[in-house]
Amino acid sequence: YRIGAGPSGDQEAGAIKELVGHHPAVRSTRNPLPTRGGVSAEDPDRARILGPFSLRALDRAASAEDLVALAVSRPNIDRAAVAPGTPRGEVALVISGEEDMRVDPADQADLLAFLTARVPPGVSVRLLPTRPVPVRLSATLHLTPGADPVAVQEACERRLGLREDDDGELTGLLAPSNTDLGQELALSQVYDALKDVPDLVWVHITRLDRRVGNPPTGFLRERIRCAADERLCWTHDDTPARVRLGFQEARDA
Numbered sequence: 001y002r003i004g005a006g007p008s009g010d011q012e013a014g015a016i017k018e019l020v021g022h023h024p025a026v027r028s029t030r031n032p033l034p035t036r037g038g039v040s041a042e043d044p045d046r047a048r049i050l051g052p053f054s055l056r057a058l059d060r061a062a063s064a065e066d067l068v069a070l071a072v073s074r075p076n077i078d079r080a081a082v083a084p085g086t087p088r089g090e091v092a093l094v095i096s097g098e099e100d101m102r103v104d105p106a107d108q109a110d111l112l113a114f115l116t117a118r119v120p121p122g123v124s125v126r127l128l129p130t131r132p133v134p135v136r137l138s139a140t141l142h143l144t145p146g147a148d149p150v151a152v153q154e155a156c157e158r159r160l161g162l163r164e165d166d167d168g169e170l171t172g173l174l175a176p177s178n179t180d181l182g183q184e185l186a187l188s189q190v191y192d193a194l195k196d197v198p199d200l201v202w203v204h205i206t207r208l209d210r211r212v213g214n215p216p217t218g219f220l221r222e223r224i225r226c227a228a229d230e231r232l233c234w235t236h237d238d239t240p241a242r243v244r245l246g247f248q249e250a251r252d253a
Contacts, residue, residue, distance in 0.1 A: 009038040061118045067093060067125075074114060076107045079130070080179040082226055089122055094181055094229040096130035101176075101231060103129070130181065131230045135174065137190065137243045138207035142250040147199035149247045156200065156245060159193045162234055179232050185224040201250035 016031040061067045064082040070092060071080035081097040086092045095111065097103045101109075108127055115125045137160075143152055157163035161172030170176065173193040176186070188210055194203050210224050210232075224234060234243055 006040045007038045010034075011035045017201070059118060061115060062120070066216070067091060067115065067119070070115060070118060071095060071111060074107070074111050076103060077111060078176065078183050079231070081129055081228055086126075090124050090126060091119065092126045092128055094128045094130055095232055096181060101130045101132050101233070103127075104147045128229055133224075133226055133230045133232050133234055134211040135185065135224060135234055136207055136209050136211055137205070137234075139190075139194075139203055139205045139245055141203055141247040142201045142244055143247055144199040144201055145249045147249075152197060152199050153247060154246050156194055157243075158233070159197060160190070160243070162243060174232055174234050176233075181231050182226050182228045183232060184226060185232055187220070187222050207244075238245075 007209060011031060011034065013032060013034050014030060015251050016029065016035070017031055021025065031155065053100075059070070061070055067082060068080045071077050076098055077095055077097040078101075081094045084090040085105055093107070093115070095103050097107075101234065112125060112127055119125060141149075141156060143149060154163055157166055157172075158170050160177035161170050161178065162169075172178070173189060185208075187205065190205060191203060192210060205220065207219050208224070209219060209221050
Protein backbone atom coordinates (compact mmCIF):
# COMPACT_ATOMS: atom_id res chain seq x y z
CA TYR A 1 0.00 0.00 0.00
CA ARG A 2 2.68 2.54 0.98
CA ILE A 3 5.51 1.67 -1.37
CA GLY A 4 5.49 0.34 -4.92
CA ALA A 5 1.74 0.08 -5.55
CA GLY A 6 1.43 3.25 -7.62
CA PRO A 7 -2.10 4.50 -8.41
CA SER A 8 -3.55 1.11 -7.39
CA GLY A 9 -2.37 1.83 -3.83
CA ASP A 10 -4.92 4.62 -3.43
CA GLN A 11 -7.72 3.44 -1.16
CA GLU A 12 -11.30 4.49 -0.65
CA ALA A 13 -12.50 5.86 2.70
CA GLY A 14 -12.65 3.14 5.36
CA ALA A 15 -10.57 0.64 3.37
CA ILE A 16 -7.51 0.75 5.64
CA LYS A 17 -8.30 -1.31 8.75
CA GLU A 18 -5.13 -3.17 9.69
CA LEU A 19 -1.81 -2.03 11.10
CA VAL A 20 1.40 -3.21 9.49
CA GLY A 21 2.99 -3.42 12.94
CA HIS A 22 1.63 -3.54 16.48
CA HIS A 23 1.92 -0.81 19.08
CA PRO A 24 0.62 -1.10 22.65
CA ALA A 25 -0.93 2.39 22.53
CA VAL A 26 -2.86 1.80 19.26
CA ARG A 27 -5.97 -0.40 19.31
CA SER A 28 -7.24 0.15 15.74
CA THR A 29 -6.90 2.32 12.65
CA ARG A 30 -9.08 3.59 9.84
CA ASN A 31 -8.94 6.20 7.08
CA PRO A 32 -11.97 8.54 7.16
CA LEU A 33 -10.97 10.06 3.81
CA PRO A 34 -9.83 8.43 0.55
CA THR A 35 -6.08 8.26 0.02
CA ARG A 36 -4.73 9.97 -3.08
CA GLY A 37 -1.41 10.71 -4.74
CA GLY A 38 -0.16 7.31 -5.86
CA VAL A 39 1.88 7.57 -9.05
CA SER A 40 3.35 5.02 -11.41
CA ALA A 41 7.05 4.25 -11.39
CA GLU A 42 9.21 6.52 -13.52
CA ASP A 43 10.05 5.24 -16.99
CA PRO A 44 13.62 3.79 -16.89
CA ASP A 45 14.73 5.74 -19.98
CA ARG A 46 13.49 9.01 -18.46
CA ALA A 47 15.15 8.17 -15.13
CA ARG A 48 18.49 7.70 -16.87
CA ILE A 49 18.13 11.19 -18.39
CA LEU A 50 16.93 12.97 -15.25
CA GLY A 51 19.32 11.29 -12.80
CA PRO A 52 22.40 13.32 -13.82
CA PHE A 53 20.27 16.49 -13.97
CA SER A 54 19.16 16.13 -10.34
CA LEU A 55 22.75 15.67 -9.17
CA ARG A 56 23.94 18.62 -11.21
CA ALA A 57 21.36 21.12 -9.93
CA LEU A 58 21.17 19.91 -6.29
CA ASP A 59 17.75 21.58 -5.98
CA ARG A 60 19.12 25.09 -6.63
CA ALA A 61 19.13 27.17 -9.82
CA ALA A 62 22.49 28.93 -9.76
CA SER A 63 22.95 28.77 -13.55
CA ALA A 64 20.94 28.43 -16.75
CA GLU A 65 21.87 24.74 -16.89
CA ASP A 66 20.52 24.27 -13.35
CA LEU A 67 17.23 25.90 -14.34
CA VAL A 68 16.81 23.57 -17.31
CA ALA A 69 17.74 20.52 -15.21
CA LEU A 70 15.19 21.41 -12.53
CA ALA A 71 12.46 22.15 -15.10
CA VAL A 72 12.68 18.79 -16.89
CA SER A 73 12.59 17.00 -13.54
CA ARG A 74 9.01 18.17 -13.04
CA PRO A 75 5.96 16.14 -14.19
CA ASN A 76 4.86 16.57 -17.82
CA ILE A 77 7.83 18.77 -18.79
CA ASP A 78 9.63 17.09 -21.67
CA ARG A 79 12.09 19.77 -22.82
CA ALA A 80 13.27 23.17 -21.56
CA ALA A 81 15.70 25.84 -22.75
CA VAL A 82 16.66 29.31 -21.55
CA ALA A 83 15.65 31.95 -24.10
CA PRO A 84 18.35 34.46 -25.03
CA GLY A 85 18.04 38.24 -24.80
CA THR A 86 16.12 38.64 -21.53
CA PRO A 87 16.53 41.73 -19.31
CA ARG A 88 18.87 41.62 -16.34
CA GLY A 89 17.22 40.00 -13.32
CA GLU A 90 14.83 37.94 -15.45
CA VAL A 91 15.10 34.45 -16.89
CA ALA A 92 12.78 33.35 -19.70
CA LEU A 93 12.42 29.59 -19.91
CA VAL A 94 10.92 27.86 -22.95
CA ILE A 95 9.06 24.70 -21.94
CA SER A 96 7.66 21.85 -24.00
CA GLY A 97 5.18 19.16 -22.98
CA GLU A 98 5.42 15.44 -23.55
CA GLU A 99 2.64 14.81 -26.07
CA ASP A 100 1.67 17.79 -28.24
CA MET A 101 4.31 20.14 -26.75
CA ARG A 102 1.68 22.03 -24.76
CA VAL A 103 1.96 22.32 -20.98
CA ASP A 104 -1.22 22.37 -18.92
CA PRO A 105 -1.82 25.65 -17.00
CA ALA A 106 -1.77 23.77 -13.68
CA ASP A 107 1.61 22.25 -14.55
CA GLN A 108 2.88 25.67 -15.58
CA ALA A 109 1.83 27.16 -12.25
CA ASP A 110 3.45 24.28 -10.38
CA LEU A 111 6.68 24.67 -12.35
CA LEU A 112 6.79 28.45 -11.90
CA ALA A 113 6.37 28.17 -8.12
CA PHE A 114 8.98 25.39 -7.98
CA LEU A 115 11.58 27.38 -9.94
CA THR A 116 10.86 30.71 -8.24
CA ALA A 117 11.68 29.13 -4.88
CA ARG A 118 15.07 28.00 -6.20
CA VAL A 119 16.48 30.96 -8.14
CA PRO A 120 18.69 33.60 -6.43
CA PRO A 121 16.95 36.54 -4.71
CA GLY A 122 15.97 39.31 -7.13
CA VAL A 123 15.66 36.97 -10.13
CA SER A 124 12.25 36.41 -11.70
CA VAL A 125 11.27 33.49 -13.92
CA ARG A 126 9.01 33.77 -16.96
CA LEU A 127 7.71 30.70 -18.80
CA LEU A 128 7.33 30.69 -22.59
CA PRO A 129 5.49 28.10 -24.70
CA THR A 130 7.14 26.09 -27.43
CA ARG A 131 6.30 27.01 -31.01
CA PRO A 132 5.70 23.78 -32.96
CA VAL A 133 7.07 23.82 -36.52
CA PRO A 134 5.29 21.26 -38.75
CA VAL A 135 7.54 19.96 -41.51
CA ARG A 136 6.26 19.22 -45.02
CA LEU A 137 7.75 16.32 -46.94
CA SER A 138 6.98 14.90 -50.37
CA ALA A 139 8.87 11.91 -51.71
CA THR A 140 8.57 9.16 -54.28
CA LEU A 141 9.58 5.68 -53.12
CA HIS A 142 11.03 3.48 -55.86
CA LEU A 143 10.35 -0.15 -54.95
CA THR A 144 11.65 -3.57 -55.92
CA PRO A 145 9.34 -5.03 -58.61
CA GLY A 146 6.60 -7.07 -56.96
CA ALA A 147 7.14 -5.52 -53.51
CA ASP A 148 4.17 -4.75 -51.28
CA PRO A 149 3.86 -0.93 -51.49
CA VAL A 150 1.79 -0.70 -48.30
CA ALA A 151 4.42 -2.56 -46.27
CA VAL A 152 7.22 -0.39 -47.65
CA GLN A 153 5.31 2.81 -46.98
CA GLU A 154 4.53 1.76 -43.40
CA ALA A 155 8.21 0.92 -42.82
CA CYS A 156 9.19 4.36 -44.11
CA GLU A 157 6.63 6.03 -41.87
CA ARG A 158 8.11 4.23 -38.85
CA ARG A 159 11.60 5.41 -39.83
CA LEU A 160 10.35 9.00 -40.09
CA GLY A 161 8.47 8.91 -36.79
CA LEU A 162 5.01 8.99 -38.34
CA ARG A 163 3.93 5.50 -37.30
CA GLU A 164 4.38 3.55 -34.05
CA ASP A 165 6.67 0.53 -33.98
CA ASP A 166 5.68 -2.97 -32.85
CA ASP A 167 5.98 -1.88 -29.20
CA GLY A 168 3.54 1.00 -29.73
CA GLU A 169 6.28 3.66 -29.58
CA LEU A 170 7.23 6.47 -31.95
CA THR A 171 10.99 6.14 -32.44
CA GLY A 172 11.70 7.58 -35.89
CA LEU A 173 13.38 10.73 -37.16
CA LEU A 174 10.98 13.38 -35.82
CA ALA A 175 9.40 11.35 -33.04
CA PRO A 176 9.02 13.52 -29.91
CA SER A 177 11.77 11.59 -28.14
CA ASN A 178 14.22 12.51 -30.91
CA THR A 179 13.56 16.24 -31.23
CA ASP A 180 14.67 19.15 -29.08
CA LEU A 181 14.16 22.89 -28.84
CA GLY A 182 16.12 24.72 -31.52
CA GLN A 183 17.09 21.48 -33.26
CA GLU A 184 17.58 21.68 -37.03
CA LEU A 185 16.76 19.12 -39.71
CA ALA A 186 19.00 18.44 -42.70
CA LEU A 187 17.82 16.88 -45.96
CA SER A 188 20.56 14.29 -45.59
CA GLN A 189 19.00 13.14 -42.30
CA VAL A 190 15.77 12.25 -44.09
CA TYR A 191 17.66 10.21 -46.68
CA ASP A 192 19.63 8.48 -43.90
CA ALA A 193 16.41 7.63 -42.04
CA LEU A 194 15.05 5.86 -45.13
CA LYS A 195 18.25 3.98 -45.87
CA ASP A 196 18.09 0.16 -46.04
CA VAL A 197 14.31 -0.12 -45.83
CA PRO A 198 13.49 -3.59 -47.24
CA ASP A 199 12.34 -3.49 -50.89
CA LEU A 200 13.07 0.24 -51.15
CA VAL A 201 15.57 0.74 -53.98
CA TRP A 202 15.89 4.52 -53.83
CA VAL A 203 14.05 7.66 -52.73
CA HIS A 204 13.41 10.89 -54.61
CA ILE A 205 12.53 13.74 -52.23
CA THR A 206 10.85 16.62 -54.02
CA ARG A 207 9.83 18.76 -51.05
CA LEU A 208 11.17 19.47 -47.59
CA ASP A 209 10.26 22.72 -45.86
CA ARG A 210 8.65 24.19 -42.79
CA ARG A 211 4.98 25.06 -42.88
CA VAL A 212 5.20 28.14 -40.64
CA GLY A 213 7.67 30.81 -39.64
CA ASN A 214 10.51 32.26 -41.63
CA PRO A 215 10.43 31.32 -44.47
CA PRO A 216 6.73 30.35 -44.43
CA THR A 217 6.88 28.54 -47.78
CA GLY A 218 9.45 26.79 -49.87
CA PHE A 219 10.18 23.60 -51.66
CA LEU A 220 13.31 21.49 -51.36
CA ARG A 221 15.57 22.83 -48.65
CA GLU A 222 18.94 21.46 -47.63
CA ARG A 223 18.32 22.41 -44.00
CA ILE A 224 15.36 23.53 -41.88
CA ARG A 225 16.47 25.87 -39.10
CA CYS A 226 14.69 26.57 -35.82
CA ALA A 227 14.82 29.34 -33.23
CA ALA A 228 15.46 28.57 -29.57
CA ASP A 229 11.71 28.38 -28.81
CA GLU A 230 10.80 26.20 -31.81
CA ARG A 231 10.56 22.43 -32.11
CA LEU A 232 10.11 20.36 -35.25
CA CYS A 233 7.29 17.88 -35.80
CA TRP A 234 5.46 16.29 -38.69
CA THR A 235 2.06 17.44 -37.52
CA HIS A 236 0.59 19.16 -34.46
CA ASP A 237 -2.89 19.29 -32.97
CA ASP A 238 -5.43 19.78 -35.79
CA THR A 239 -2.83 20.67 -38.44
CA PRO A 240 -3.22 18.25 -41.35
CA ALA A 241 -0.28 15.94 -41.91
CA ARG A 242 2.11 17.38 -44.49
CA VAL A 243 3.89 14.17 -45.47
CA ARG A 244 3.12 12.65 -48.85
CA LEU A 245 4.77 9.39 -49.84
CA GLY A 246 4.08 8.15 -53.37
CA PHE A 247 5.63 5.03 -54.85
CA GLN A 248 6.45 3.30 -58.12
CA GLU A 249 8.44 0.26 -59.17
CA ALA A 250 12.11 0.84 -59.84
CA ARG A 251 13.13 0.19 -63.44
CA ASP A 252 16.52 -0.37 -64.98
CA ALA A 253 17.74 2.52 -67.11
